[in-house]
Amino acid sequence: QVRLVESGGGLVQPGGSLRLSCAAAGTRLGAFTMGWYRQAPGNQRELVARITRSSSTSYADSVRGRFTISRDSAENTLYLQMSGLKPEDTAVYYCNAYLSEEHDYWGQGTQVTVSS
Numbered sequence: 001q002v003r004l005v006e007s008g009g010g011l012v013q014p015g016g017s018l019r020l021s022c023a024a025a026g027t028r029l030g031a032f033t034m035g036w037y038r039q040a041p042g043n044q045r046e047l048v049a050r051i052t053r054s055s056s057t058s059y060a061d062s063v064r065g066r067f068t069i070s071r072d073s074a075e076n077t078l079y080l081q082m083s084g085l086k087p088e089d090t091a092v093y094y095c096n097a098y099l100s101e102e103h104d105y106w107g108q109g110t111q112v113t114v115s116s
Contacts, residue, residue, distance in 0.1 A: 002024070004108075005108070006094070006095050012114055014085060014114055015084060015085065020080040020110060020112075022078040022095030028076060033050060033052050033098045035098070036048040036069060037096055038092065043091075047060060051069045051070070055071065068081040090115070
């Protein structure tokens with residue numbers, strides 16, 4: 001059984017930084033395209049950043065230049081380094097691992113709150 005477990009969320013002041021982690025169990029992540037998504041109350045879930053199996057990255061316009069997605073194959077973990085956080089970044093952040101429709105996995109989410 002594949003499990004993705006996010007950690008690293010919390011309360012941070014505007015302009016602050018956080019690093020989210022997504023640890024995988026039950027499969028190796030090397031072949032998957034990995035992504036971070038977020039969902040704020042009343043909003044649809046949106047893609048924040050994505051990294052392919054070849055480590056090509058892409059970002060939502062709203063976070064480009066502030067967030068960095070990375071993966072550590074040895075640790076079987078996905079990361080999202082977030083800096084210059086804004087109140088509008090407040091959301092539940094979800095980790096996703098996608099290989100096919102049959103192999104599409106989600107974590108349980110971690111709350112990020114940006115507030116003074």
